[in-house]
Amino acid sequence: MARIDQEKCTGCGDCIPVCTVGAIQMSGEGKAHVDLDACVECGVCVRSRVCPVNAIYMQKLEYPRILRRVFSDPTMTHKLTGIPGRGTAEVKTNDVTLRYDWGYYGMCIELGRPGVGASLRDVEKVTRALAELGVEFVEENPLMGLFEDPSRGKLKEEVLGERVLSLIVEVKFPSELLPKVIETLKKVEKEVDTVFTVGLITRITPEGGIPAISQLEQLGVAVRPNAKVNMGLGRVLRR
Amino acid sequence: MTHSLHRLGPKELFAEDYVWLVYHVKGINDVDLEKKYRDILDLARSLGSISYGNIKVGNIFTTSHENLKKSVSEKSRIRGVFTSKQQVVEFLKAMKERDYGLSVIISGLIEEVLDAASKASVKPHSIHLSLGVWGKKQLLPPEEILAVTTMCGHHMVSPRLVERMVEKIRRGEITPEKAAEELAKLCPCGIFNPRKASKILQLLIEKKKTSK
Ligand code: SF4
Numbered sequence: 220m221a222r223i224d225q226e227k228c229t230g231c232g233d234c235i236p237v238c239t240v241g242a243i244q245m246s247g248e249g250k251a252h253v254d255l256d257a258c259v260e261c262g263v264c265v266r267s268r269v270c271p272v273n274a275i276y277m278q279k280l281e282y283p284r285i286l287r288r289v290f291s292d293p294t295m296t297h298k299l300t301g302i303p304g305r306g307t308a309e310v311k312t313n314d315v316t317l318r319y320d321w322g323y324y325g326m327c328i329e330l331g332r333p334g335v336g337a338s339l340r341d342v343e344k345v346t347r348a349l350a351e352l353g354v355e356f357v358e359e360n361p362l363m364g365l366f367e368d369p370s371r372g373k374l375k376e377e378v379l380g381e382r383v384l385s386l387i388v389e390v391k392f393p394s395e396l397l398p399k400v401i402e403t404l405k406k407v408e409k410e411v412d413t414v415f416t417v418g419l420i421t422r423i424t425p426e427g428g429i430p431a432i433s434q435l436e437q438l439g440v441a442v443r444p445n446a447k448v449n450m451g452l453g454r455v456l457r458r
Numbered sequence: 459m460t461h462s463l464h465r466l467g468p469k470e471l472f473a474e475d476y477v478w479l480v481y482h483v484k485g486i487n488d489v490d491l492e493k494k495y496r497d498i499l500d501l502a503r504s505l506g507s508i509s510y511g512n513i514k515v516g517n518i519f520t521t522s523h524e525n526l527k528k529s530v531s532e533k534s535r536i537r538g539v540f541t542s543k544q545q546v547v548e549f550l551k552a553m554k555e556r557d558y559g560l561s562v563i564i565s566g567l568i569e570e571v572l573d574a575a576s577k578a579s580v581k582p583h584s585i586h587l588s589l590g591v592w593g594k595k596q597l598l599p600p601e602e603i604l605a606v607t608t609m610c611g612h613h614m615v616s617p618r619l620v621e622r623m624v625e626k627i628r629r630g631e632i633t634p635e636k637a638a639e640e641l642a643k644l645c646p647c648g649i650f651n652p653r654k655a656s657k658i659l660q661l662l663i664e665k666k667k668t669s670k
């Protein structure tokens with residue numbers, strides 16, 4: 220857990236702007252301290268080596284608080300969630316895995332991003348709403364380790380009090396379900412006390428066309444001009 | 459992760475911003491990885507990739523090219539950022555010719571990335587579209603600050619630090635280029651684009667001047 224040695228701290232304040240979520244504050248005695256409710260255990264305050272007197276240190280974390288670190292510190296690989304690493308392969312290896320082929324979409328909803336952080340209670344609002352539509356939660360995702368019942372989108376009770384810098388909910392669904400998924404997200408965005416990014420994974424035609432864009436525009440969803448393109452150079456090398 | 463997808467900010471800022479990533483899947487195409495990844499790091503350097511790195515080791519501003527190469531393992535993921543479309547074309551041509559069988563991903567303006575693929579005679583397979591930010595957007599900092607912070611997709615660069623850098627530049631304590639490098643150090647993957655960041659920092663300073 221990120222802590223500040225009160226004996227060593229000189230109160231220079233240099234660590235305050237470095238904290239990713241604004242969890243470091245100055246106390247009345249002129250010393251910096253970490254608001255442990257807000258801290259997501261990302262480790263940036265320590266890794267940045269910002270403190271001139273090395274007053275900031277990390278304490279060992281226990282479950283469930285360690286989930287904060289698992290989902291917020293990208294330098295950490297943790298098997299606690301049952302999934303090695305913390306990311307998802309989403310579009311990156313789709314040329315090899317064909318997880319998202321014609322007729323299906325993938326969607327990544329990243330709660331807390333950009334830079335706001337999210338409580339797992341808010342994550343559950345999204346997973347419950349999506350589960351009702353019958354979408355498939357993608358197995359190879361650290362989120363799976365947090366579910367009590369994925370068919371209902373229910374997370375384990377003991378994790379709900381935790382906060383993370385961001386967490387990706389990755390789902391797969393038949394393309395005709397897109398209007399319902401968008402409608403659900405438009406509803407749930409009003410219920411969460413944070414922000415989230417949304418990304419849609421889809422195939423590109425051999426002519427370079429992206430039919431999903433016009434479908435999204437018809438649904439009143441703006442598509443950003445920048446995206447992530449899988450170049451199709453991957454192939455199976457082992458049988 | 460979807461960490462290179464949701465870079466925010468106006469379209470014009472993307473002219474010099476193309477993230478590159480190379481991926482393998484365990485048990486499917488993880489053959490001869492260490493050598494391939496080392497050669498790709500050399501390729502990125504020879505093409506002038508402004509930053510690149512390996513999340514477990516750091517980026518080119520926190521460690522050396524040689525150390526990045528030495529630290530590559532079967533589990534590594536390598537990525538970086540180019541500042542021109544021509545670099546992307548050359549990178550794709552080389553990756554196609556070398557035929558490593560690894561997945562290659564480029565993040566940037568859709569039309570420019572698809573054009574680069576066509577110039578390199580590569581046929582893109584799939585795309586991850588960004589549908590932007592939803593929810594309580596009033597919690598977000600101004601767009602120009604987000605244009606900087608979202609370049610580290612893991613959000614290791616805080617909005618308050620960007621503001622602190624703007625102040626330091628204004629007081630003449632640091633140049634925009636050096637400030638951008640300091641911010642780039644916090645992005646261990648190496649996809650934070652310091653050239654773009656230094657331009658945005660200068661824009662922020664101009665904005666402050668005119669608002670006075
Ligand atoms: S670990 Fe991260 S969130 Fe916690 S105090 Fe340090 S920088 Fe802030």
Ligand code: SF4
Pocket residue numbers: 223227228229230231232233234235250251269270271272273274275
């Ligand atoms: S940088 Fe170190 S000495 Fe300065 S306020 Fe923070 S903890 Fe205290």
